[in-house]
Amino acid sequence: LWPFDHEFYRKYGFENGEKAISYNFKPSNIKSDFKLDDNTKVTDVTDMKDYLPLMQVAMNAKNKYTRVIGDVDAWLLRGELQGGFKIYLFERDDIPTAYISLKFKKVGEWEQNMQILDIAYTDIQAKHSIFAFLRNFEADISKISINLPIQEEVERYLQSIDDTHKFNTWPSMFRILDIKKCFEQIDFLPSLNEELYFQLEDKIISENSGIWKLTIENGKCNVLKLESISADKDNILDLTINQLSQILIGHSNIEKLLEHSNVQIPEQWKNKDLFPEMPCSVMLWF
Incomplete structure (x- = not known):
């Protein structure tokens, strides 16, 4: 959810899931040494047949946080509802290498801004082409805004940075409702073979609270809630539902999340392949 008050929802087990960055810049601020090469073609996508190349880019994107809604109608619906999309x-x-989706917003009588909603590229050369293409809007657009789930390399494309480059102050929040179902949906690396224990505190959904055992093998997780445990207490990780949410969605790894607490982290939980820290982004289209 996008909350009206983060602290309010945090009391109910929701936790921040994004560490987004906002960039705002003029097209003229993009360095002129980035140019579209002669072999690159840019097409305004208006036909359903062009949906498959978009999916091809999304699946092979170098910026892996990018996601595309898997329904052709979604593209068409956005275009019709959002004038300027x-x-x-x-x-x-002739090989798809990148795409950007954006919309235009009129500000005042003569000014128009561009908001980039999604950006995907399969290699750095394709990323160069995107910024070179955006510079072409210099005569028509006052400002370009782009929100990214991490502080990606954008500054190198700009001649200068102004004070509108900032952390997004309105990140989305997540909440785990069912521990067993949540872990059973995760695809782990097939090479992992781990047995983990944790004690969870959930002040709202009592069924989630208690001691849990995770058995991870062959890429899947078997989840069991225990009435009691004979394992060494040093092997049990103490977590709140808020902390577990951030671990599972990749907002932060366990050691970073708990570095300012007195919680002892069992060695088994320190394997970064279990719950890798990865950018998370929830795109708000409408």
Whole structure:
């Protein structure tokens, strides 16, 4: 959810899931040494047949946090409802390499801004092409805004940074409702073979509270709630439902999350392949 008050929802087990960054810049601020090469073609996507190349880019994107809603109608619906919604597909030697989706917003009588909703690229050359393409809007657009789930390398494309480059102050929040179902849906690395214990505190959903055993093998997790445990207490990790939410969605790894607490982290939980720290982004389209 996008809360009206983060502290209010945190009391009910929700926790921040994003560490988004906002960039705002003029097209003229993009360095002129980034240019579209002769082999790159940019197409305004208006036809359903172009949906498959978009999916191809999304699946092979170098910025893996990018996601595309898997329904052709979703693209068409956005375009019809959001006047000014655009998707541009980049192809190099007829191979899809990038796309951006954006919309235009009029501010005042003469000014118009651009909001980039999603950006995906399969290699750095394709990323260069995106910024070179955006510079072409210099005569028509006053400001370009882009929200990214992490502090990605954007500054190198700009001649200068102004004070509107900032952390997003309105991150989305997440809440785990069912511990067993949540862990059973996760695809772990097939090479992992671990047995983990944790004691969870959930002040709202009592069924989640208690001692849990996770058996991870062959890429899947078997989840068992225990009435009691004979294992060494040093092997049991103490967590709140808020902390577990951030661990599972990749907001933070366990050691970073607990570094300012007195909680002892069992060695088994320190394997970074179990719950890797990864960018998380929830795109708000409408």
